[in-house]
Structure formats: C-alpha cells, structure tokens
Amino acid sequence: MKKSLFYLLCLAQLPLFAQTGANLTHYVKPIIGTQKMGHTYPGATVPFGMVQLSPETDTLPYEMNGKYNPDVYKYCAGYQYDDKTITGFSHTHFSGTGHSDLGDFLIMPTTGALQLNPGTATNPESGYRSTFSHQSEVAEPGYYKVKLDEYNILTELTASNRVGFHQYTFPKTDQAHIVLDLMAGIYNYENKNVWTFVRVENDTLITGYRQTNGWGRTRFVYFAMSFSKPFYRYGQKNYAHDVYRGFWGKFDQAHNFPEMAGKQVRAYFDFKTTEGEKIKIKFALSPVSTEGALQNLRTEIPHWDFEKVKADAQALWEKELEKINIKLAANDDMVSFYTAMYHAFLSPTTFMDVDGAYRGLDQNNHMAKGFTNYTTFSLWDTYRALHPLFNVIQPKRNADMVQSMLAHYDQSVHKMLPVWSHYANENWCMTGYHSVSVIADAVIKGNAPFDANHALEACVNTARYKLYDGLEYYMQMGYVPEDKNSSSVSKTLEYAYDDWCIAQMAKKLGRNDLYEEFIKRSANFKNVYDAGTGFMRPKMSDGKFRKDFDALTTINQGFIEGNAWNYSLYVPQYPKEMIALMGGESKFIPHLDSLFTMHLPDAFFAETEDISRDGIIGNYVHGNEPSHHVAYLYNWTKQPWKTQERVRMILKKMYHVGPDGLGGNDDCGQMSAWYIFTTLGFYPVCPGSDQYALGSPAMEQATLQLDGKTFTITAKDQSDKNVYVQKVVLNGHTLTQPFITHADIMNGGELTFYMGAKPAKKNYQ
C-alpha cells in the first residue's frame, strides 16, 4: 500500500473511533451460547450481515440408517463447543434457531496428501477435518481465529456484509490445499443439494451457486471466491451416483477442468507455500447471481488488507453496540449485556446485492427501492421483544424489515405476510401470523415510513387466509378445533393476540370496519378457557373440551413448545381480562406463584422436546418463548414486586458468560432481546400497544441513543439484593403505575428507579 493511501485510510477510520472510544466491542463474547442449547455460532459477521463465516465442528447427516439422526439438532449453528475437531468454515449460519439449514460453501485448508471427505470426529485423520483446542481460539465480533492443529494452519476469519474474508497462515509445504466442499451443509440429507455449479474463471477466481431443498424448500445462493495467490492445480470429485453422462469422454473432468456441476461435488485448489505464507480468500455471496456476488465482492472489499476488513467490521459493531451505553458493576454483566446486544443484531440478515437486487418469494429477481431487504424472519420468536427493541434502538432497520415483509406479501401467492421466511422461501415454521404484530407495533409506535394502508391490507389478508393452519375453522367457530388441527390452543391464543394487533392498527388508520372485525376476533382466547381446570384447553369441533388433558405435558396437548401451565397465560392483549377469567387476583397470584415454584418430575423432561432443567424455573420455561411475558404479569395485579423478584431471578439463572451461557436457543436474538429489556428495567408485554411494563433494572445506568435524543435510565442503590423498586421517577414525575409508554422513551429524558432490598408493596399506587 502506498504510504499516502495508508494515512488516508487511517484518517477515514478515525472519526468512527473518535466518536466512540468506548470500545464496547471487547465485552462481546460470541462464544456464549455455543455449548448445549444456545445454538449460536462463534464466527465472523457484521451487524445484520449476509455472510456468517464460522467454523463447523461436524457435518452430520440428517438421517442415519433411514432414521432421523437426533444429534443433528445440536448443530443448528454448525458449532458445538464440546467438539474436538473442525471440519471447515462455511459462510451462512442461523443464530440460535431451533431448526437448521444453511452451512453453505465449506472451505477447509489442509496440507499433505489430499483428502476430500471430512472424516469422523473419532478418527479425524481419516478425512480433511482437524483437531483444534479452545486455547488457540479467539472469537470476537467480526473476527475469529483458531489453529488447525493437524495441519499447523492458523485460521483467521473476518467479514463485510456480503463477503467473508479468510486468512490462512500455512507452514512451508508443496502440498497446500484449499478444499471447497459443496456437499457439506447443515441439516444435510442425501438429496438436500438440488444442484451445485462451479466455474473456475481463472487461476484466482471461482464462481458458482448452490441450490438446496432443505428447510427452505427452494433455496439458491450464489458465490464468487477470490484467492490472493494463484493456485497451480485444481480438481474435483463428483460423488453422485448419477454423474452427468453428456461429456462423451471428451474431457478429464476431474483435473483442471473449469466447469463443475452436479449434486455431490467437492473441489480443491493446490498451492505451494513458504513458511508462514498467508493465503487469503474473499468469498462473496449473492441471492441473485454469480454476477451479483462478484459485484458485491469488488464493491465491499476491493483490496487484500485483512486487518482493515477486521477493523471495519469491529467499527460497525462498536457503532451498533453504542446504541446503549450501560454501566454495570461486574465485568461479567457487561459481557452478558453486550453479548446480548451482539446476538440481537445478527438477525434478520441482509438479503440483497449492493445494487439492491434480491430473489423474491415468487422466484423472480426484484430490486429493493428505498429500503434494505432483509431475510431470516423467525417471527414466532422475534415479534415478542426483538422487533420492539429495534423500534427503540434500530428504528430505521425495523422499518426496512417491515418493508421486506411487505415485499414478501406482495410476492406471496398466498397473499400472506411471512411466518418463518428466509432466502426467498416461506418455511411455515411455528404458529400464528406474527408479522402483523411487528407491523402493528411499528405503526402504533409511529415508526412506519411505509404505506400503512397497504400494510393493513397485508395484515388483513393474512389473517383471512382460509387455507392457513386451522384459520378457516377459527374464523367460523372462534377457535381452532383440536380434532381438525393440532396445537389448536396455541393457535387460537396467538391468532386472538394477532387479531388485536390488526384492530389497533385499523383503529389508528380510521378503518372502523376492520377494527370491529378484528377486535371481535381478539376476544377468541375466551373460547378455549376451561373454567373447570383453570387452564386453556383443547376444544373439539363439537364445542366440547377434549377429554384427555394433562396441563403439564407438552406433547399433543393442544400446545406447541409449551404446556397448558405456561401457554394458558398467553393473552398479552388483555392481561386484566385474563386474570378476571381465571378467577381474579386472589386465584391468579397464587397460581402464577406456583408456576415458578412447583417441582417437575424427571419424567416431564423425558417426554418434552426442546426443554431441559437448565431452561426452566419451577415449571416456568424461559428456553421457549411463550412465557417470555409471564413474569411481568404481576404488574397487572397488586403485587408488581413479584415481577421485580422473578425477572431478576430469571436474569441470573438463564444467562451467564460461559459457552453454555444461554438457557435455551437464542432464537435469532429473542432471548437476548428479553435480556436487554429486562436488564434496562422494562419490557414490551404486548407489542402493538405503546406500553412497556416496568420490572427491576439490573444495572446502574444506561443511556439509549435515539436518533439525536437520549434516554437515560438510572437505578439508584441497585444491587443483587436491592432488586425491589421503591419509586420510579420519569422526568421529575413519580410514576403511579408500573408502566411507561414508547413516547416516554423516544421523547428522550430520564427515568430513575429507586431500589431497595424489600418489596415496596405500596408503590405504583
């Protein structure tokens, strides 16, 4: 680099660092959640980036001997902390999901005799994988480093939005290889690869694509891969049974043949290296074309300066983390908080080329005009706290996410908003139509720089789509009958909540006709309440409750990812009405208390999926989302101090700074968003309203940066013991209710909690 250019680049970066200086990035430990159930990944990415470049510690097949292989579930993010080997580094990963896919384009550097199969964890020498140890491992926002012990190769990874940047430091060898494994992937069954295609454009540039039928049914990802040094030889092996017949023996396709295609292709590129020589790879993705990937590559990283890409990535993280400047006494709490911020800013992910081109749900290419198009919408999880958090500290992005959902709607043959969408696919995972909550929340909170009437139309059409998941019955009968459609209680409750969101939006937009229709539907939760048992309970199409009923069991009881104990409390739109329905405060409070205190038999855990003792307190399940608002429900009784007590207990029990520091799947940031809100002292129990329930701030002070304004929250005398709120003052006025509004925050100002060691049973009155 020319000296003058170097100074210029340094200067160009200075303002970012100068503005910030706080260096919050160093608190983030991406390794948190990589052990057990967190399902996070430790690799390199930028906020909401398209590329998630991260190590894989195994590439298990989806099926073993014709049966589902349950170990696959562990590898939703490709990495499990307890594993001893790394199979390579691939470019796409979900963060914290409970279902898997992705793991596209696995790269593995090796030395010695070429091996093209990954080998096994127990016998890593049998393949290209390598042992590694956590001692050599560094995981930071935008940067990952590890030593591949078997090959003595130092791996460093960083990324821009659409480009992964690999840097491999090799020993001296005449047998250095870079393996590009197109068969590898997460959630990888035999026919997952629909097609893959590779072109060796020249001796440093490769392009191609992968098309999969995985969780996403019809998914395409395109790439462009650039080497810092020419390879001197390359080749492929096609493992498919039905290798293409058409080449008529004209070519030796296995060696130095520049076009590869098929379902089971592994390619390699050979180098000779000197001691300590670095081979760098820039690997760009595109949802549209190899041409788009190449454009992304050349636009985002037009140089080979690894350190600059890393610095740029970390500057982007610093900027996002500084949206909240928090003071916490313990360093571990700083780590937990900023790691939660980090995890909250991984998804949804950017899904368009630098020029705005993206693949639509209709399988055509589109241009995003005036917004950034996002994908990876895990909405059953994220409508609860993540999108509300974005409305506070990422309002522009959240509005763009809504635009992305509306584009999905416009391209949907069902005329439905997304349920669980990614990479131009609707995966239909989980229940409800919670896009409407996200949209209503944005509209009600005034963060709606889009056509709100069109958005309302989208919500209404979604909520009226008869073919969807029991919705026709729900519209006819006011509930989903369990004999017609399973998980019927979850669906009924969630539809009723979503309908309330639509009603609020219709009201704000002056559509009283729609308000009437949907406010009526929002009361449907009552139709599945069984006063006899005191629980929400599956009802049959004959109008009677199902006879078999067990309020503890999670399997086949009318609920999904929850049991009647937890799910019966899911009426976020009408907590007071729900309490009244359940017999009033005098019955409700002890009922809620017992949720947190009861002891579950071991048999319970044997029968449920996705829940372990780590993820629960009593029978309160924090590892799954339906209970996320539950601890705040005391605010609607005369005992809000119990909310304060419970949320502090959950913070302590469910989050810590080890690799197993998450009590359940992070679910694309929802678990982390809960942590952030709760640490700050408030929570959006009912997105779609402008109300936040106050809890117990677990910090000393936090300042929220709100597009020019600031909102400062102070917790006086807060400590692990002083978890009870004695008094709350908002801009000089003492609050008489344990609630604040979105406007209270966004107008800027100061919120001060006065904390004490004992419940202030008379406050908020």
Place this chain on the structure above:
Amino acid sequence: MKKSLFYLLCLAQLPLFAQTGANLTHYVKPIIGTQKMGHTYPGATVPFGMVQLSPETDTLPYEMNGKYNPDVYKYCAGYQYDDKTITGFSHTHFSGTGHSDLGDFLIMPTTGALQLNPGTATNPESGYRSTFSHQSEVAEPGYYKVKLDEYNILTELTASNRVGFHQYTFPKTDQAHIVLDLMAGIYNYENKNVWTFVRVENDTLITGYRQTNGWGRTRFVYFAMSFSKPFYRYGQKNYAHDVYRGFWGKFDQAHNFPEMAGKQVRAYFDFKTTEGEKIKIKFALSPVSTEGALQNLRTEIPHWDFEKVKADAQALWEKELEKINIKLAANDDMVSFYTAMYHAFLSPTTFMDVDGAYRGLDQNNHMAKGFTNYTTFSLWDTYRALHPLFNVIQPKRNADMVQSMLAHYDQSVHKMLPVWSHYANENWCMTGYHSVSVIADAVIKGNAPFDANHALEACVNTARYKLYDGLEYYMQMGYVPEDKNSSSVSKTLEYAYDDWCIAQMAKKLGRNDLYEEFIKRSANFKNVYDAGTGFMRPKMSDGKFRKDFDALTTINQGFIEGNAWNYSLYVPQYPKEMIALMGGESKFIPHLDSLFTMHLPDAFFAETEDISRDGIIGNYVHGNEPSHHVAYLYNWTKQPWKTQERVRMILKKMYHVGPDGLGGNDDCGQMSAWYIFTTLGFYPVCPGSDQYALGSPAMEQATLQLDGKTFTITAKDQSDKNVYVQKVVLNGHTLTQPFITHADIMNGGELTFYMGAKPAKKNYQ
C-alpha cells in the same frame, strides 16, 4: 371483439397476404420425417420459434431395469407415426436430432375420472393417454389438429414465437380436466428433473419453471400458463420419495394449494363444460423467469382469438417460404421442397424474451443488444449446408446466430465457441469446432455485421483450447492419436478443415501470423492418410498406423458416424490435393464410383448405429453427414457428369413425401438444406470459401429473394431422365467450370442450366 377492431386487424394482415398470395404454406407436410429415423415433429411452431408445441406419442423412461432403453432413441422428437396413442402436448422439441432432450410441460385434456399417470401404449385406459388416428390428424405449418378418441376432445394447437396456444373442444361433462405433467419429458430418466415449481397465481393463471439435468446438464425453462376460463378446482400429486418435510401439516397441499414444488409433480385443473365448449390455453416460455414468460405471453398474444394466432403463424411461414419461389412439375416435389424449407427454418431457435433477456452459458442473465439470441446449435451437422443456406436466404438471421455464438464464447469459461449448445448449456456432442466454419463462411461471404476481429479471436482461442477432445495432441503431433483419444481420424480431418476456415478468415482480416499458423494446421489431413490401404486410418501416438483396421466397420475404427470409406473423402478444403494423395483421378474416380455401387453385407447393418439400408446407396451413407459433400467431388475431376447423376439419385432415393420420407435424422435442418441446395443445382462443398459446386437442378425454375435482388435459376429441358448438364449460362456467360461464387448469386441475375439425357462429357472445359 369489436367490429371496428376486427376490420383494423384484417387490414393489418392484408399487406402480408397481398405481397405473397402464392400460398406455398399449403405444400408443407410437417408429418414428413415423423416415421422411423427422421425425428421430426408434426406440431405447431413458427419459423425459428422458441415454442414447438407438439404431441407426444410416448414418454418412455431412459432406463428400464437399470439398463438403457434403446427405444428412447425413436422419441427424439416425442412423436412416432406408427404409435396409436398420444400422451399429451408439450412445448419444446428438437427437430431431427439424433440425441434427445426437452418435451417440457406436457398438457393433456381428459374427461371422466381423474388419472394422473400416462398409462401404457398397450393399455391406454390405464392412464390419461388417449388413442387417436391419423384420419383426424391435420399437421400444417403453425397448426396441428387431432381428435383424442378416448375423451372425444378435439385438440387444436398453434403458436407464436414464445407462446403455445391450445384449443380443446370438450363434450358436455362435469369432469373435464387439464393435466399439467411436470414429470413427463423426453430423454427422461429418474433424476432428470432437478426441480420443478408451480404457482397458481389465480383461477386462470399459472406460472412456474422446470430445471433439468438431461442432455443439457443445467437447464432452466420458465413458463406462464393462462386459461380462457377459470378452473373451479385444482390439485397436485407429488410422486417423489423425498417429499419436502417442511410444511408441518399446516396445509393440505394436494388440493387447491397454490404453490407446488419438487422433483416429481403432476398437477390438474378441473372444469365443467357444455357440449362443444372450447377451453383455450396460452402457454408462454422464457429462458429467464416466470416474469419474462408472463411478459412474453401478454406481448405476443394479448387476446383469445385462436384463428388469428394460427393465421399469423401461417403468414410468418408464408413469408419465409417465399424466399425461394420454385416451379416443379410434380406436386410431390413441391411438397418435398417446401417441407425441406420448413424443416430448414425450425432451428436454431429463438432464445430470449421479447425484451431481449436470456440466460447465458455463465448461468447469469444477459440482454441481447442489437441481435436476436438463438440456441439449438447442432453445428457438426448444420455448418455443412444449413448455415451456408442461411447466408443466401436468411443473412440477417445467420448474422444473429453468429452473434449468439459469440455471446456463448464470451460467456464460456473455456473461452470456446459452441460445439452443440442449447438453453445455456454446452452439450459437447460430436466432434470438431465447426462454429469457426459458420463464422468464417459469414465473414468470407461478406455477411458479417459484427466485430470480425473479435470473432477471429474467438475462433483462434477455440482452436487452441488444449483440454478439448485430443486437441493438445493434435497441436503437438499434427494428428489425434487413436490410443489417446477415440474417433481420432474424424477429429483430425475435421480440425484440419476448421483450421483452414480460420486461416481464410485471418487472411481476409490481414492477420498473416494467424493465417500461417492455421494454414499449416489445415494440411494435417495428410497425417492420417495411409497410402498402403488408400484410406484415412487411425494412427497411434508412436506415429504408426493402428494395426487393426477395417475400412467398412463404423465402430471403434477411428471415426464417428461413418466408416473409412466415407470419412476418408472428408477434405473439403483441398479436394484436388486429396485426389492427388489418393493416387490421382485415375485411381480416385473408380474408388468413388465403387462407394456408390458396392454391396454391403447384412452384417454391416447389425454392427452400426444410426444407419439402415434406407439411408445408404451402396456404401454411401446419406443419413449421416460426413458424406454430404461426397457426390459433388466428381466436379474436381474430369467427370462432373457423375456428380449430376449421383445427386439426382440421392434426391430420389433419400427423400419422399411419406411420413418416412427422410432417409435419416433431419439433424436440425441439415438434411433438408442439402435437399434444397441440390434441388436448385448447387452446393457449398467447402463452407468458408465463396465457392459452390454445381450439380443437377431438379426443378424447372426457382427465384431466390435476396434482400431486394433476385437470382433466378432455370433448368431447360430438365426431367427425371434429363439429369445431365449440357451447358450452364450465368448472366449470358457460359461457364467453363462447374462452380459459381457466392457473389454470383447475391449480385442477382440469372443462371440457366441446359439439361439433357446423356452426360456432356466435354462441358465445363
């Protein structure tokens, strides 16, 4: 339609008919070649159209019990005249090829109980197929009609360039079905469907695509399908073993579910019909996207007037057929001639949307700027006479075809011109790099409105691509050694000819360096001539001829689609040198005579592929292309009258007006182009030169329309007996050689042959 609009449209059509009036279209019998080896199809298409909408008479699997099913070869065009049943009507077909693919999007109308499998030819009631008879069948250019006897449904088909138009006249029934079979196809093995996708946009519009790994390895075709009447119900069956797992029981995907995807999908659409009610379907294709298909549909046929589309299609044919106005005494000869014209104008096919968008060989989408992009280049066949014919009567299209080849080159990772390309695939079928012949022919003949220097670069890079088919050996050793690469003699001879073409082009463009390089290579034919046997003969890498050698056998003798007898005469660039090499006229003439007169043993036919007694005269094989110039070689001796005699014999023997009227595969028009040239009395023995060899005109008079000029050929006293040329006069000057030049034709004027019953052994002297 409004009356005033109707008149307007009639007026708009009038000039076309008025200009023409000849009605040559009615001479064309698309049924010719549909029996046995012709491999033509009888369905509806327009000249060089993207859509070839034609009946399938069987959908055989590529493999039976794990072995190749040889009957598949019969169905290269989907239709065999002797079959008794029709399985449906699909939208893409090769014309006359010896390898198969396509058959995309099979539509079948049925009544009664729904059947979604095709059933068998012997038991048609077991599936949706129907019996039919040739009595009810009408096949015209741009129009096809047949009665489906089993269902009493009258089928009529017509087409525009990119849209197939179906018209089905139903009986009265409450059970009318339109089946859309995405599993059906030609060259159809189990994993041919890589992916298919269908969206039911509304109750009259379907979109989707099909992606196949067939002969073309990575092929995509998109569609939009519009019904004239709403269906009241629809559904699908997915026959794949690995049906997508992701829908979680949320939907009934089999019925009225608007998104279908997978590898083995059959869909149906249900109607109720009154007696004689017509259900019409417009079915548009696109190489790019469903959006492109929809745009093609709406642009090309914005109405539902079947008769108008048919009239437009036939007007397009009339316009093309009138490029040559011929007078022939016998109606059958008129039929043969204009059917040959029709077959010559089917391929290459249009390969871009109405806006110019097309999928490139690099798998990216491109825009054709300033030219029409074509595909279906069967170049080993068509460089011989079809493209030379286009340089005379389709110069604009031929130049666009060259532009399409150059675009292919620009997008090729090999930096090679097409060998056998279609639908953004290089199929690598057959030998040589005959694109260079097509390009040189256009350049030498002055039909090169493109960057000729870029074209020369493309030719040179193609001819120097070491990885290709023995080319590295050829460049090093001057021949392809049989022990290194099979069909080595064919390759050596064809490379040498192609190299001569490059040399001619280099010379014209002033690139003497390249001229020297390639003129030297053009003499390489000598390296495989064995003076001992008098034949071209496979040579080994040690420089010796292979010991085993049989000049009659076609299998494994160093030749492809030919034996040494036929292929040894393949030196079109140097006929005189070849004759000298073979011992001079005194030896050559009797040798050539014996080719036409020798009797082959029956064992010969048992051992060869692609040749039957129908396709040969003596040992002269007309059904395969390498001999197409051979009958004209007498022109380079003192006995050109033998050319005249032989070509008339070939015309009579190899072409007639029955369904079996072609003596071999029409090969995308090459067989027909030979017929046209030969009937007119001249033939391009060496494309890339401007010379035509004269033969014996088999007509009375023909006028060629040449962009404003006309060239009239008259054959005085011509008859079946008077096949010998007594004298030839070009614009008043008697010719002294049996040759004319391209300029002689294109300048316009008159060529008069004086014919007689006896050889004029002294003419041309």
